[in-house]
Amino acid sequence: MKADVRPRTHDKSRFTPHLFPPPQAGEGKGGGLRLAGAAEYVVIPALALAAALAVFGIFVALFGKDPAALYLYMYQGAFGTWFSWQNTLSRAAPLILTALCTALPAQLGLVIIGGEGAFLVGALAATSAALALPAAPPFLVQLAMALAGMAAGGAWIAFSGALQHYRGVNETISSLLLVYIALAVLNQLVEGPMRDPSSLNKPSSHEIGAANMIGTIPGLDVHWGLAFGIIAAVLAYILIFQTVFGFAARVAGGNVRAAKVVGLGVGRLILIACFLAGAAAGLAGMFEVAAVQGRANANLAAGYGFTGILVSFLARHNPLAIIPVAVLLGGINASGGLLQRRLGLPDASVLVLQGMIFISVLASETLYGRFAIFRRGG
């Protein structure tokens, strides 16, 4: 039985080895309570989501549209038909991977918002790898693309982590600014050295070739990025909650001073976590090239990296929770088209809804631990 001492960042009290923070409520407690605690983490976000949808319904009603039709179309567009499900899942696929880019460093208390940059350099590196291997068999090309994309994306975010650790540069700012550098590098390369001369009015790299394209998951019209996203999320969960590395990372995230006192290599933890985070986003970029675009050009900068931040925060940086949250946001985006077409709502209404959900979920943080029903048997 561990001492139930909650971490306090500014706690200057005498350090004891028992002070390791329990980052997730329910962990290391009695079985019945663990279940009740887990229920809390499902019920409260669900209530927050319902509240946001209700407010959005009022908002839509103020525009003279029928809220009942709104909910119907949202359901229909996101989950109502088999096609809608595929639409939703294919939009969720890149978001799982880009969300991991924010979620992994978050365990160390870092706020990385530069997943878009890692996504872009990953896509560029993957394209370059494919173009460098014109004669290799497709499997090797795809493997090389994945490795190159992950290495480039990983290095990109690890650089932000290194700046934070060794030079004290705020990682939030540096990772964001690196997005603009990545975008400039992308534009420079596809309009210059990597440009396919026949891409006249849409500067693009050469195509990686139809043989090297990654297909869809059998039975689904969704590319393999979804499967790899889910695998990556599960692996990230195991890494964080089942390994020494993850434990050490959470310790450092809870109280970096305590972590240093017990001799944890915080710099190493930061670099590895940031590298893995960037690798996930870089892999998403690789899939965007290998499964969707077939070449590198400005189309890659579609904001998947930025939406990933939202997914990670809504999932409270829990890698497993990222999966349903990504599906939810994918569904909202998928239904956005139907809202435009059937209700005549502007595209921005989907952004309004996303904003409402974001604020509602963040505000609901204050509700945790306030309901006795989740504390039964404690």
Next chain:
Amino acid sequence: MTNQISRRHLLQASAALAATLPVRTAFAADTVIGFIYVGSRDDYGYNQAHAVGAAALKKMPGIKVVEEEKVPETEAVEKTMESMINLDGATLLFPTSYGYFSPHVLKLANKYPKVRFEHAGGLWTEKDPKNVGSYFGYIDEAQHVAGIVAGATTKTGKLGFVAAKPIPQLLRNVNAFMLGAKLANPNATLQVIFTGDWSMPVKEAEATNSLIDAGVDVVTCHVDGPKTVMENAARRGAMISSYHVNAAPLAPELHLTGAEWNWEVLYPRFVKMFTSGESIPNFYRGGLKEELVKVAPYGPKVSEAARKQADDIKAKLTAGNYVIYKGPLKDNKGNTVIAAGVERPQTDPELEKMNYLVEGVIGATS
């Protein structure tokens, strides 16, 4: 004869049957046409021009138009097209952004061979699916006429152009505008500033301001949404020449003329072909003559002489007996790009590869 009547009865009967099935009603009664825009429908620019064309279709009987805006050039556009096909029953789609074509439109066209895809960009070639068409207008013809007006009206002799990326299609606009201005004022110069992307409102505003600071008194542009450029230029008192759609409502006094798309003429033409079972040409291009583009009405600051000179060239372009790009033509580095005696009409593939700025333009493509 009797055969035809019975077929009509059959159609009526099937329509009545369809009406009893609530889900399919929209499918059977109307031809559903889907429009997809990369930006917002009211951007005073590229997307609005297409939306105006879509609005013209809404007035046609038996036509239902569904629209979706701000759809990025990713898998999202594939899903939007599929959603329009599957959930709305669309049989004719207009994905209007250049970047939608490859791979997205091509992929969907192979998957849905019975649906017709009409893409704005003029990219279709023989190897592409037959249910895809691609069209585009020679808007540089309208820019050429607008250049004449600008050259004749400027007081400082300095014109300004806010540009996105140095791609051939855009360089044609810059060069046609400059060549037009030179017809009216041989000493005119055109300063061009590239912002680097299609929608960069902050950079567009900065570019406009710096052009005006440098003495420019007529500003035009080629970006997705010209509103920022037009409004900022007019606020500084500079004259404006619109692009994509008529910007006169933004500054009626300072508006000279402009180069506009004329999709509201083309789209009903296409839809009539489609509903009558006639095939729409896979590759369709044209300029003033084919009414794919038009010149905006002249503003109050345009003199009679300028109107006359512009109208004269416009009439020749409309008649199809005038060539904008003809030798001897030098670029702004002194190299001859079109030799003396050579004429390059609109259909010349060499123009598709344009990578230079003509003499008189201040700026560089890289």
